[in-house]
Amino acid sequence: AQTVTQSQPEMSVQEAETVTLSCTYDTSESDYYLFWYKQPPSRQMILVIRQEAYKQQNATENRFSVNFQKAAKSFSLKISDSQLGDAAMYFCAYRYGGATNKLIFGTGTLLAVQP
Amino acid sequence: EAGVAQSPRYKIIEKRQSVAFWCNPISGHATLYWYQQILGQGPKLLIQFQNNGVVDDSQLPKDRFSAERLKGVDSTLKIQPAKLEDSAVYLCASSLAATVIYEQYFGPGTRLTVT
Numbered sequence: 001a002q003t004v005t006q007s008q009p010e011m012s013v014q015e016a017e018t019v020t021l022s023c024t025y026d027t028s029e030s031d032y033y034l035f036w037y038k039q040p041p042s043r044q045m046i047l048v049i050r051q052e053a054y055k056q057q058n059a060t061e062n063r064f065s066v067n068f069q070k071a072a073k074s075f076s077l078k079i080s081d082s083q084l085g086d087a088a089m090y091f092c093a094y095r096y097g098g099a100t101n102k103l104i105f106g107t108g109t110l111l112a113v114q115p
Numbered sequence: 116e117a118g119v120a121q122s123p124r125y126k127i128i129e130k131r132q133s134v135a136f137w138c139n140p141i142s143g144h145a146t147l148y149w150y151q152q153i154l155g156q157g158p159k160l161l162i163q164f165q166n167n168g169v170v171d172d173s174q175l176p177k178d179r180f181s182a183e184r185l186k187g188v189d190s191t192l193k194i195q196p197a198k199l200e201d202s203a204v205y206l207c208a209s210s211l212a213a214t215v216i217y218e219q220y221f222g223p224g225t226r227l228t229v230t
Contacts, residue, residue: 004157033216043204044118045158045221052216091157101146101213102171105157 002027004094006106013082014114020067021077021109023092034068035093035103036077038086048090051075079111087113117141119222121207127228133195136225140188140209146170147184148219149192150206158206164190165213194227202229 003026013019025034036048051059051068058066063083067076079086092106120139128134140147145166150158161180162172166187175182179198184190194201204224210217 042223044223045206045208047218050216093157095216101148101210101217101219102160102163103158103219105159107155107157 002029002094002096002104004092004104004106006092006109008109009107010110010112012112012114013079013086015082015084017082018078018080019082019111021079021090021092021111023075023077023106025073025075025092025094027073027094027096029096033095034066034075035095036064036066037091037093037105039089039091039108041088045091049077082113084113084115087111119207119209119220121205121222121225123225124223125226125228127230128197130199130229131196133193134197134227135191135193136205136207136227138190138192138207138222140190140207141220144209144211144220145187146210146213146217147190148208148210149182149190150208152204152206152224154203161192163213170213197227197229199229202227 005024032053035050037045038048039045049061063080065078089108091108093103147164149161152158161175162182163170164184167184182192204226206224207222208219210219
């Protein structure tokens with residue numbers, strides 16, 4: 001069965017600094033997608049960034065980028081120039097193929113941004 | 116564009132009582148998902164609908180949980196009877212379709228406390 005592991009329950013970063021959140025996953029499939037979701041205190045989850053497993057190039061979205069290491073089954077999120085609004089719970093998620101669009105989530109990392 | 120709507124936002128019930136949650140997806144979204152998010156864990160998919168048909172309900176505790184999506188739009192998730200371990204946030208999400216990698220948009224969730 002596919003699993004997603006986030007080993008950092010909490011992280012803290014100074015405003016304007018860079019922080020990296022870790023995620024590892026386990027799968028026997030070769031075609032899959034990986035995601036990072038942000039869940040602010042209001043609890044509405046939003047998509048931050050996604051990566052297709054067949055793409056070698058790491059995805060970037062403005063200040064957010066990933067380091068995708070397929071062989072190591074590692075998928076970390078880097079947030080550059082951290083802002084107070086980045087404070088939230090971050091979930092790593094895996095999506096496998098088939099007729100469903102089922103997401104498997106990790107346990108999350110709570111990010112605090114210090115002014 | 117209006118987002119995914121859920122009600123109520125909060126609900127407190129006693130064990131063995133019944134409760135129902137309502138979700139209105141984004142207009143035009145064929146796929147609807149219900150997730151259970153227990154404190155300290157990532158969301159877990161309970162059931163996925165494609166229009167008004169069930170695609171995946173493998174993790175739905177069918178002895179007490181039921182869900183329906185009449186007319187392929189709104190959906191209701193019911194718990195009868197509730198147990199203490201059902202205390203969680205219930206998230207509804209929707210996407211344009213399920214078979215292609217479309218983004219899932221999440222609602223604000225319903226926080227259920229069972230006492």
